[in-house]
Amino acid sequence: MEAPFPAFPDVLYTDSLKQDSNPWIDRLRSGDPRALARAISTVENRAEGWSELLKALFPYTGKARVIGLTGPPGAGKSTLVDQLAKHYRKEKQTVGIIAVDPTSPYTGGAILGDRIRMQDHYSDPGIFIRSMATRGSLGGLARATADAATVLDASGRDLVMIETVGVGQDEVDIVRLADVTIVILVPGMGDDVQTIKAGIMEIADIFVINKSDREGAERVEREIRAMQSLAMRGDRWTPPIVKTVASEGVGTKELARAIAEYEAFLKKENLAFKKNVENWQLRLVEMLRDAMLEKARKQIDGGSLERYAAEIAEHKRDPYSLVEEIVRGAERT
Amino acid sequence: MEAPFPAFPDVLYTDSLKQDSNPWIDRLRSGDPRALARAISTVENRAEGWSELLKALFPYTGKARVIGLTGPPGAGKSTLVDQLAKHYRKEKQTVGIIAVDPTSPYTGGAILGDRIRMQDHYSDPGIFIRSMATRGSLGGLARATADAATVLDASGRDLVMIETVGVGQDEVDIVRLADVTIVILVPGMGDDVQTIKAGIMEIADIFVINKSDREGAERVEREIRAMQSLAMRGDRWTPPIVKTVASEGVGTKELARAIAEYEAFLKKENLAFKKNVENWQLRLVEMLRDAMLEKARKQIDGGSLERYAAEIAEHKRDPYSLVEEIVRGAERT
Numbered sequence: 259m260e261a262p263f264p265a266f267p268d269v270l271y272t273d274s275l276k277q278d279s280n281p282w283i284d285r286l287r288s289g290d291p292r293a294l295a296r297a298i299s300t301v302e303n304r305a306e307g308w309s310e311l312l313k314a315l316f317p318y319t320g321k322a323r324v325i326g327l328t329g330p331p332g333a334g335k336s337t338l339v340d341q342l343a344k345h346y347r348k349e350k351q352t353v354g355i356i357a358v359d360p361t362s363p364y365t366g367g368a369i370l371g372d373r374i375r376m377q378d379h380y381s382d383p384g385i386f387i388r389s390m391a392t393r394g395s396l397g398g399l400a401r402a403t404a405d406a407a408t409v410l411d412a413s414g415r416d417l418v419m420i421e422t423v424g425v426g427q428d429e430v431d432i433v434r435l436a437d438v439t440i441v442i443l444v445p446g447m448g449d450d451v452q453t454i455k456a457g458i459m460e461i462a463d464i465f466v467i468n469k470s471d472r473e474g475a476e477r478v479e480r481e482i483r484a485m486q487s488l489a490m491r492g493d494r495w496t497p498p499i500v501k502t503v504a505s506e507g508v509g510t511k512e513l514a515r516a517i518a519e520y521e522a523f524l525k526k527e528n529l530a531f532k533k534n535v536e537n538w539q540l541r542l543v544e545m546l547r548d549a550m551l552e553k554a555r556k557q558i559d560g561g562s563l564e565r566y567a568a569e570i571a572e573h574k575r576d577p578y579s580l581v582e583e584i585v586r587g588a589e590r591t
Numbered sequence: 592m593e594a595p596f597p598a599f600p601d602v603l604y605t606d607s608l609k610q611d612s613n614p615w616i617d618r619l620r621s622g623d624p625r626a627l628a629r630a631i632s633t634v635e636n637r638a639e640g641w642s643e644l645l646k647a648l649f650p651y652t653g654k655a656r657v658i659g660l661t662g663p664p665g666a667g668k669s670t671l672v673d674q675l676a677k678h679y680r681k682e683k684q685t686v687g688i689i690a691v692d693p694t695s696p697y698t699g700g701a702i703l704g705d706r707i708r709m710q711d712h713y714s715d716p717g718i719f720i721r722s723m724a725t726r727g728s729l730g731g732l733a734r735a736t737a738d739a740a741t742v743l744d745a746s747g748r749d750l751v752m753i754e755t756v757g758v759g760q761d762e763v764d765i766v767r768l769a770d771v772t773i774v775i776l777v778p779g780m781g782d783d784v785q786t787i788k789a790g791i792m793e794i795a796d797i798f799v800i801n802k803s804d805r806e807g808a809e810r811v812e813r814e815i816r817a818m819q820s821l822a823m824r825g826d827r828w829t830p831p832i833v834k835t836v837a838s839e840g841v842g843t844k845e846l847a848r849a850i851a852e853y854e855a856f857l858k859k860e861n862l863a864f865k866k867n868v869e870n871w872q873l874r875l876v877e878m879l880r881d882a883m884l885e886k887a888r889k890q891i892d893g894g895s896l897e898r899y900a901a902e903i904a905e906h907k908r909d910p911y912s913l914v915e916e917i918v919r920g921a922e923r924t
Contacts, residue, residue: 550883
């Protein structure tokens with residue numbers, strides 16, 4: 259690939275972000291996909307200047323609608339997201355997509371999918387797609403996703419879609435920051451669908467039954483309805499069930515309408531702000547945890563961590579007292 | 592139920608644990624299931640004295656064999672674990688079982704399953720079963736499981752089995768602390784089994800194909816073999832595949848033999864200690880994170896957390912600077 263634009267040195271962030279006018283922020287806000295990709299990498303990897311970048315971008319955030327989509331593997335999430343993206347593009351809205359795959363803790367498989375999907379929309383700078391795979395076990399993926407959404411929001415995208423595979427705690431953490439959460443199910447998942455559904459009834463604002471031309475779509479619908487009658491929501495919204503065949507574009511309009519209706523409901527009931535405050539409470543605690551952990555890690559470098567672990571494994575030291583000592587050490591810094 | 596034993600006041604831990612002889616520790620070490628249940632609740636809920644309790648128990652740990660079992664919902668894990676427990680009981684080994692269900696973030700459904708399964712083994716104090724459901728989003732479940740395993744280990748159980756549903760990052764974190772990790776699959780999971788398997792090839796020391804009398808068992812076996820030829824392990828162990836029909840007790844002996852063989856391998860290659868040190872490195876970082884988070888939370892009480900979140904939602908304050916300020920504040924304490 260050609261490189262028609264100058265390198266994008268991370269260090270420039272730190273130097274220039276505090277100035278009132280910043281060419282990188284300007285490029286980002288102009289919608290330049292390469293500036294976007296670079297900025298997301300910076301915050302995702304906690305590269306130099308990440309914190310200054312987020313601080314500088316924060317005033318521009320809060321404008322994008324954030325839609326979260328989750329469901330089991332094979333539910334057709336990507337196809338549905340692509341259909342939604344095309345729909346909103348027709349309405350001249352700019353779209354950012356974050357595709358998260360937390361199911362594979364050791365592989366970086368997301369990258370390939372990213373490239374394949376990118377090609378489809380390559381000619382349209384109004385759609386930006388970014389994939390994220392698992393980054394270790396310290397809840398880093400939810401944090402990275404939130405920060406990437408912040409960058410996309412600040413860059414002026416009208417709509418940010420976050421799609422994630424699976425329905426465990428990781429996915430709940432990831433989609434939690436969305437204004438609208440869509441849970442995608444498919445017919446023919448067998449009895450295990452019960453187990454999967456138990457955890458997500460509470461987070462779904464809208465249900466989608468994709469591949470609804472398959473046998474069993476009515477059964478899934480009945481099951482959702484049955485579980486809905488038991489579920490408790492904090493508001494007066496009854497999540498609608500939208501049937502789609504994403505591969506043929508069937509139901510996309512209906513889904514977009516359901517999204518708009520829920521957004522109108524949030525506005526009418528004045529719930530959007532409340533939801534936002536609740537999300538920030540959770541995010542603040544997570545950000546604090548990360549910051550404190552980083553501080554704690556500085557207390558024990560890699561070498562002494564291994565030595566401590568060996569001493570514990572040999573029963574020469576108990577880990578509970580050790581952690582107390584280290585935390586006390588941090589206090590004295 | 593009658594209450595033939597005196598109440599078990601948590602506060603006694605704190606007062607008495609530092610003495611050389613402690614009646615609670617003695618009761619726990621005698622295998623008393625009620626003392627065990629109480630002690631696990633104390634560390635699980637971080638009730639008063641939890642830290643002193645773990646410190647006092649630590650010298651007694653490191654003796655139990657810890658076996659982790661994971662697999663998708665409906666794979667028959669509980670039945671298999673029960674069969675293994677019965678097998679080891681015949682060999683006069685005492686067993687502790689921790690059944691973890693991280694798939695349901697909002698319900699406490701684990702409790703019921705606990706009671707149902709408890710009844711089966713009620714007459715045998717040599718089997719202790721404890722269920723755990725998700726405790727919020729801060730990685731608390733892996734921590735709580737590790738601490739419960741520590742209590743069971745210290746109480747003198749010969750064997751601790753940790754079973755968890757699902758194959759995401761949560762489950763990897765939970766089974767990681769086991770000496771032996773068993774991944775359970777079943778025939779007829781459809782194509783999605785590929786997606787599920789991708790993340791667990793690396794953590795399985797032994798594969799079980801349960802319900803292996805069903806059609807498709809050979810196909811699952813071929814798939815595992817095919818993926819094994821691609822997977823990289825840090826040691827020279829090739830995870831065996833054991834076929835079981837747990838509901839009929841078929842294959843339990845073979846599985847126990849496979850477990851013993853892997854344990855012998857670990858011993859021969861001197862890998863058990865290395866594995867232990869690696870686990871403690873990860874656990875130390877997690878314990879540090881939790882301790883630092885607690886410290887951070889003390890910096891911001893509930894009221895100011897909500898106020899901060901509202902200010903951020905109103906864009907009166909940026910969260911990144913706020914967190915830096917709070918962390919600096921913690922430094923000055």
